[in-house]
Amino acid sequence: MTTRTPSNSFSGKLTSLGLVSQIIIAIILGTMLAVASPEIAQSFAMLGSLFVSALKAVAPILVLVLVASSIANQKINSDAQLKPIVGLYLLGTLSAAFVAVILSFLFPTSLTLDLAGASANPPQGLGEVLSTLAFKVVENPISAIANGNFIALLAWGLGLGFSLKHASVQTKNTLHDFSEAISSIVRIVIRFAPVGIFGLVANTIATTGFSALWEYSHLVLVLLSAMFIIALLVNPLIVFLITKKNPYPLVFMCLRGSGITAFFTRSSAANIPVNMALCKKLELHEDTYSVSIPLGATINMAGAAITITVLTLAAAHSLNIEVDFATAILLSIVASISACGASGVAGGSLLLIPLACGLFGINNDVAMQVVAIGFIIGVIQDSAETALNSSTDVVFSAAASHHITKELS
Template identity: 65%
Template sequence: MTASSPSLWLRLQRLSLVTQIIIGLIAGIALALFAPEVAKSTAFIGKVFVSALKAVAPILVFVLVMASIANHKHGQETHIRPILFLYLLGTFAAAVVAVVASTLFPSSLVLATHDVAVTAPGGISEVLQSLLLSVVDNPVSALMNANFIGILAWAIGMGVAIRHAGDTTREVLGDLSNGVTLIVRLVIRFAPLGIFGLVASTLATSGFGALIGYVHLLAVLLGCMLFVALVMNPVIVFWKLRRNPYPLVITCLRESGITAFFTRSSAANIPVNLELSKRLGLHEDTYSVSIPLGATINMAGAAITITVLTLAAVHTLGITVDIPTAILLSVVAAICACGASGVAGGSLLLIPLACSLFGIPSEIAMQVVAVGFIIGVLQDSAETALNSSTDVLFTAAACLGEDEKAQRLA
């Protein structure tokens, strides 16, 4: 090697982050195939990466949202309302897609007794009460427990209050926001190494043997998610932008969906989405609020999971579903999905709510939850990738759409 030739490490550093992640992915698969025992030991690397993301996400959201509102200038445009509309529309549309797919390709489950130590909500009212209690949570507790609804509430309140403070206070808050953002960028730079550890350890430990008995159910679930990601979401974006939506869709899936697939946590992927929103040139005042909000209420993948698994139980038990009930299930699934936790497997705990529509007892509903945990290796990963990438997609669509609208009116 000549003195002018860059080292392998320097060449890797020059590659884009997505390319580095793909290299980490391939290396993780190879290690799991050829040295499974060694691959199992890489679980610690993946855990460190996910823990780092989860650690920075709450403080990042709190500081960034507070700083954005505190430094917001009067007359400066934000586009939160159209983004909220797209979030709700996308989640409901995903539930409808799941109803149609489950009707056309019904799945059957082998329901048996499973000892799954989980606690599911007792009804929709309990979900709504839980959301309200999250809003008024203690700020310290909200930060410690990554309660993003509570964090958003306190950040908005503090931001509004600090808007009336002196310029120096607001400048300090802006500097603090920049400092936290730098830390987040450092964590994200380790994504290829973290994903290498996650992929290698997951394949070496779980493999895909447990999924063979649920191929049909997985096909329906993943098929719905692919349809929403590649057909339904582009239709919504096209309706908003009136131009080819696929460049934006593919960018969001590639740069947000890949990391979300392996971290399996919408909350952990918030820093990734904030960084992507910045690179897309979106309004910081908008995406600093819409991205963490989307990690809580924009849950198309969760709506699909809740609907498909519930209708699989309904089909297994021979219960007849009419069109009004199917529509009601879509609404319930959308509401339940908005209450899903931002952690791995959060949507599964809300399946008993949807099952209660059909009079299915909790004992059987919890068996369906157990099936969800069995197929969770792929289901939860795909669900999180859809949820998280859609956060950026709809934020970008709303921002770009409103900007273009303003330009036409001008």
């Protein structure tokens, strides 16, 4: 008869905790170590560097394969009733990016980054941005993966995805399986996030003091403010323009019935059954919401658009890059498109930040440090992002379905 040792029992309990709980513990332990012994804390910097390097390794190939697979395997639905809902999904995501731009301009965020060996080649005006964008798009895909050129990878992913839409089922399944395999590797890397965050927090606080925590709290406030504005002002306005009725009963019902569970599960996909039950309760057309809800979990990503936009502009501000409003609008469009292809894994939207950073010539080393900061604040950010995304799926499905019913009656 075998018995567990106390250490095994403790490690088993620690492993059984969710990722959020593990990250919270890592932040607390890293902070305590930095206060107790700054010298020892700085020696753990390698853990953070290894985590950032792992993210740099997996992110480029993830973007390429995920975008290509999602487009190639997209089901073509001839039901015209889905068009208004998809239109609302895209409008909501773009509106979220616009709000994020405005708040980032009003309340700019500076981040403490390791700029040793880093480089940034900021463009001068919208014309140069578009020119740089055009040349990045046509880079060889192998070079793009090696250099972390996410703009080219997005373009190649889109091209391959549309080209393979008419491929055989076997080819599409193979591409889907490959996408799932890459996503599995990303999940493994993210499972080590608590270890990496422990090293990052310990080294950052030991080096810069608690000023870094203020930076993170300011960043979280900007992110949450943008998400609240979308959930409580922009979305209700859109619903009112469609239904001509008070939108808040529907909005609050969706936040209670969908947003709360999504906040804790941190997965739009896991929240699909909850949303389907809520749509049934609202007496929506089953043929419509049975497609619109799973589709929304994939492309309705207002929260992700906010995260990508705010963190990218924070990186630009930290490097003293002047961003004009026209370029920021272009960033909003790129962020919206990128958000629609965000990975389904926790923190998946963060891995698309380097793509947006590429618009401003910010290199991969700096961009991935920003991604790592995103994982630190992800305890709150990712939960709120998922709650906004998932609850909005039902809000827009209900609003558009009401409009359709009204038009048909």
